[in-house]
Amino acid sequence: MRSTGPAGRAAGWLAAWGWYGLAGLACLALLAINDGPLFYFDTGGYLAQGRSMFNVLGLLPGSSTAPGAAETAHAISADGTVVASRSATYALFLMGLYQTLGLGAVPMVQSALLILSVYLAVRVIARLHAPGLDVPRTTALAVLAGCLGAAPFYTAYLMPDIFAPVLILSAALLAVAAPALRGWELLLTLGLGIFAVTTHPSHAGIATLMVPAAAVLGALFRIRRFWIGVALIALIALAAAAERAAFSLTVKSVARADVTYKPFLTARLIEDGPGWAYLTETCPDPGLESCALREAIDGQPQRMYASDILYSTDEAHGSLARMPLEQQKRIAAEQARFAELVVKSHPFGVAAAVLRNSARQLVHISVAMTLPVDEMGARVAALTGYLPAALAHARLTEIPAWLGWLDAAHGALYLASAAALAALTALPGSALPAALRVLALMVVAGIVANAGICGALSQPADRYGARVLFLLPLTAALLWIVSRRRRVVDAFGSREG
Template sequence: ALTAAPWFASLLMPDILAPALVLALFLLGFGGDRLGRAELWVLGLVAALAIAAHLSHLPIAAALLLPVALLRRRWRAVLRCAAPLLAAVLLLLATNWAVHGRLALSPYGAVFALARLVADGPAARTIAARCPEAGWHLCRWAGRLPADSDQFLWQDDGPVWAPRLDGATPGGPISLAPEAAVILRETLAREPLAVLRAAVANTLRQLGMVRVGDTLGPENLQASVARQLALGFPAAEQRRFERSLQAQGKLPEAAAPLLWPHCAVLLLGALAALQAGVDAARARDARRLGLLLCVLVGLGANAAATGALSRPHDRYQARIAWLLPLAGLLAWRCGVPVTAVRDEAIGDPLR
């Protein structure tokens, strides 16, 4: 394959649902007049499940309402795209209420945002300025907080997982979440411009990180996959996992000959998408232009949701970047003369 799509289709993570979400909402927004009722319901269900599968998909879905509203100018098209987003929000609220007893989209999402702002500096400065008077659990790490957000989140003896001195609650994101929310609010009030600058810088950095490599190594497999296999799978399955190329650290080398075309294809795809966008705008072809804009908005929203709120990783952008050459190819193949697209005109009230 010439893109990262097959690697993410086979990855046991919700990453492949990010591009699926972009395509589903495009079809709901721009293809509703050509789809049957059953097809629309299936697309809506796919979109709702994709949004609910990962919190980073919420801002992506919200951002995709913009090109639909801008180009279609039809409230029904916008509602078809907004309905899965609303359904996903209700599903997340209900499940978190049932499981965690909290009516929230994420019961401990503040911890992940705090890890990012600690690594960027603003939250670390807030903690240093307010401790020890604030009495926070994180005051124990004032002046020596990890500069890496992954270390902040996952080190066994780090700020998140270390036992609390009061012994009232165990370590972990859930117990730290209330304190993290307070620190986030104070940080945003103290240094709003610094937070904004860091978010923009991380978003731009994330946009350029599109390689597959950081999904291929054995890092963290023992604490995730191996642990789950030991809990509920036969010993033979565990042995097969241990003999896999990824578990042995050999997958990056084996995959290298298959990965070299990816960046070239993305570059060619970007050029094709640019030309197709110019052609679609000249032809006033709302459907082709909508596809390209949905993909571009999806790429930008994905970079902001992952890079700015978590940490820039190649995996986060590579999971969705392959939509760019796909959109360029589809838009180019579907090009038709101007005289044949009068009913596709942008904002045509009859559509």
Template sequence: MKIGFNRASGCLAAVLGVAIALAWPVLANGFPFVFYDSADYIEGAFTGQVPIFRALPYALFLAPVRLPGGLWLPILIQIGLVALLLGLLARRFKGGWPLFLALGLAAGGLSSASWYAGLLMPDIFAGIAILGAILILTDGESSALARLLLIALTALAAFLHATHLMVLIGLALVGLVLWRLSWIGRRGALTLVGVALIVGLAIPSLHRLAAGEFTLNRGGTIFLLARTVEPGLLAAHLDRVCPQKPYRACALRDRLHGEENDFLWGHGGVFFQDDEPLEIWRKEAAELLGAIVRENPGAAAAVVLKGAGRQFLSFGAGDVFTPMDYHMGHAVERHFPKAMATFRNAGQEQRWKAPLWLDRMGRAAGWASLLLVPLLSIWALRKGERVAALIGFLTLVALAGNALACGGLSSVADRYQARVLWVAVAVATALLIRICRRRPAEPDSRAA
């Protein structure tokens, strides 16, 4: 009875510790963290519609905000899902509640997991999709219930944003290669391929129902065209074609000598031209992008690879904690008028100082994980810990995939890589503890 009580109390203490580590920043803030996009997602939760540059699936995920509990309900769900995935990671490393607690304190207390778990944005699900995919690929011992849970969580996370799906597809392809090399089992590889296929059909199907168009990302061509702004590819092309065909982009040529964000989001930019239907922009963007790639395939590829490289090494809070009253106030006032005073008194709106050291600590933990994960993975492989080494290797592949999907195909921003780096911090912690506690005679299981 004493042992059972100790296990139960230890488990409870671990759950509470992880919950506190993941939730304390948003609780200290006094209101869910919000971003520029959050207002559109909240509006979409009530209307079922979002602008083409937002992810409709996440707006639907926020639908429970209409229930008692309001904006805190999705935050509780996000925190709970992160904790659940960390628990499954601890189990994969053959650890009990002490390892679970260590992972929660590392990912939630030292890295970016707590920032994004408390943010009304789909960003936290990028890491959930990655960790879920890695656990699916390396899973050889879990029960059927645990596998179904992993599949459901991974599918949900990938469904909520197209970039999450892109990384998942990349991991699925890597999984097929590893299966052919006999490094992982067939079940894990084919399961992840199946998840990617289902989600890859689900997102366009949702867009077909909501907007009458079967597409993965309704604003994708515009974002891709914007990647050609900074290196001057779009400006050079327009110099040649505008005299013959006056594209709408020709009127924005004064914006083509800086970053793509001014072209997209600046005053009078593509997404803020009320008199210009975005459907027309989408068609022209596809035409211009195709012409640029055909004319300069090497330069276009270089833009993508350079952006991915910059993104891989760019991570931090960025403008995640910036006051958002101007962007968010109208949505809160319209749908949650009783919460308006709480929103305006939140730490984020009062420019509180905690994010300064949260950002510094998160950057330090991120750099440490980028150094430790490859080193510890090699060490684990040399010690016969094949599954542990695979988890480390797949984590690095996923980080590179996220950098490619965001920095390579969209734009470079600190928060894009920070949203997934907590996975590397958790994996580095698990690898370090696993290696330190490994018994010489302990056999390693292989994914089946």
């Protein structure tokens, strides 16, 4: 019998925080192995943007002369525009922690937010579907299962990718339990979801696709008042649009500049084929700014890649980035119209490309892109004008010998976890109620949505696949523990009856 006196409560608190501490240590494994956070070249872009925003808002002492003040000027192009393809939310998050606690604190905060999202799901499941479930232990074991996959690489990564799984977990919980959440649980879950969705443009697409998934699954499995969860997930998706609008308004009113975006859709459609076919058929057309790309690319295979279209400035590979800034702005402003024209002209070609790229994204599972290889430190310094001390001693600056077998182990783990989830949710005699089956299916829907958004609209990349696939072992472990607990409760209930 468990003691309920002061000593028993103290032991319970120690045990609980011991489990949470174990989960936290697992999440920080790569921080220790690398002797600092993992980072990408665009970490420098977020730091530069964050410093620019802090300077504009007067949050840095001596803004006009502070180190990095030049970034404020360079954030605004010569034509008076700000490229807003990076998240202002994550830039402020990263710079805020850098200025207050140092970059070494970022993996700790990111780990804490991931653990919090799992904890919220576990405590609600325990209350509604598994009385007596040990919440701290179950939370920790689920997180540890995720850490057997890619989780510790992304909690230590100074990029917003870890918030894609946080978003998916938050949306999945709202889909199955929104009406039953207590006030503070609802506020925390919504807060996590809204913060996560604003940390990267791709997260808005994931949230948007999870809205119909929640509606269909809620109706099929007859989840009680499922429409509340659907509405709240839609609210999270709308928060991304609100963040973009607020950023644009701030730039226009404070920095007196216009906001523009890179024409990712245009570049993607050209690389996939339908966009190039449309340009070949239509151009020259004075009413279509994107025809300038037809001439610049000139059918050269090495210029067809989306990343080269958007960023390359050398003569052999460059096209868009070599054009005058005003022309780049016009092509970027036209990308939604261009995409619509291409879809109408080549619907089957676009559909095939979307399916092909989504499928390719699902099998991109390596954590290689989280490692600071290829002179990543120098590339960060080129964007910021300095290399933060926390990044200067990175150990994983070359592809390690163990990466190949680790990727293979992760692949086997994800396949086994997918099979376990299928067995837990689909086989006859499952101990899981409909709501928990929907939870699992919502996580899978989020993973598929991630593949569709990142693979089809951006480009298939290991970084985007591995960031969410660790949710498979995490969710499988969680639901297996819950299933065992429910069987125990049912067995004791039957004996008592």
